[in-house]
Amino acid sequence: MGRLSGKVALVTGAARGQGRAHAVRLASEGADIIAFDICEGFASANYDPPTLADLEETARLVEQEGRAIVWRKLDARDYQAVKALVDDGVRELGRLDVVVANHGICHYGYAWEVTEEEWDEVISVNLTSVWKVLKAIAPVLIKQGDGGSIIVTSSVAGVRGQPFLAPYVCSKHALVGLTKTLANELGQHRVRVNTILPGAVMTPMAGFEWNGQKGEANPFGGELEKPEVAATLGPIFMNALPDKWMAPEDVANAVAFLASDESRFITGTEIAVDAGSTVR
Ligand SMILES: NC(=O)c1ccc[n+]([C@@H]2O[C@H](COP(=O)([O-])OP(=O)(O)OC[C@H]3O[C@@H](n4cnc5c(N)ncnc54)[C@H](O)[C@@H]3O)[C@@H](O)[C@H]2O)c1
Known part of the structure; x- marks a missing residue:
């Protein structure tokens, strides 16, 4: 039996990168998955977006783990x-x-x-739409009445003044604050809320080619x-x-x-x- 048998997990930004790794990993631990991705580009993000085929591939990989996905x-x-x-x-x-709540975009300059x-x-x-996701799911967890675990993907840019990343840094700092407030507000319902701060992860956002994951990233032009x-x-x-880059699976x-009961007293x-x- 997996650590998440009988559970259901929502993963946002699941078409590729860390989101796909999270969906597949949680499925491998026994969870059924709800997932979405925009699969479109953004004017402010100077890297290629995922395709609908990428999201379909995530769904296929979850099903390959023997789990259902919506x-x-x-x-x-x-x-x-x-x-x-x-x-x-x-x-x-x-x-x-x-x-x-994993989805996000990055702008360099x-x-x-x-x-x-x-x-x-x-x-x-990176900020307002993450809040919208949390606004949509919090009442569901509260009504269900038996707790839950919310994991918000911030970044090391959520606690440091990284150069070239001003709007990203501000949005990711704000997610740390939002997480702490929600941890306080949802604690009474035994819903835990924590933030992940990834460093440099080999995904297209960081300049890496997708799937082949080849090439040294040079994200700051x-x-x-x-x-x-x-x-x-x-x-x-x-x-x-001594390592510079991590794989999405390291974050997963x-x-x-954090999704499992092994972290049941970890919140905020x-x-x-x-x-x-x-x-x-
Ligand atoms: N790659 C890194 O070095 C790194 C470091 C720290 C934090 N992060 C964070 O990790 C998370 C995952 O990023 P990644 O590295 O896998 O990059 P990625 O670009 O491969 O994945 C991000 C996904 O989010 C989706 N997305 C973006 N905006 C969306 C929206 N409005 N609605 C639905 N889907 C949306 C994208 O389409 C994409 O599939 C992001 O929040 C990112 O800020 C990344």
């Missing part, structure tokens, strides 16, 4: 669409126990060069390769461990732990899966 292409910014999927998923799969449109889009996706910039800003991106290990915390980049 999935849909939708935009987390559309509260009614999120709520409808959650309602349909709970009706079909019977319940909801775990929520992994100096803070003063970010356009108003880019700023608004990143905040609206070469800015960090300039000696005068590297001399001041380079150390911020250094890890304590922490998600699986941030777990950094970052090879030690936040150790200072």
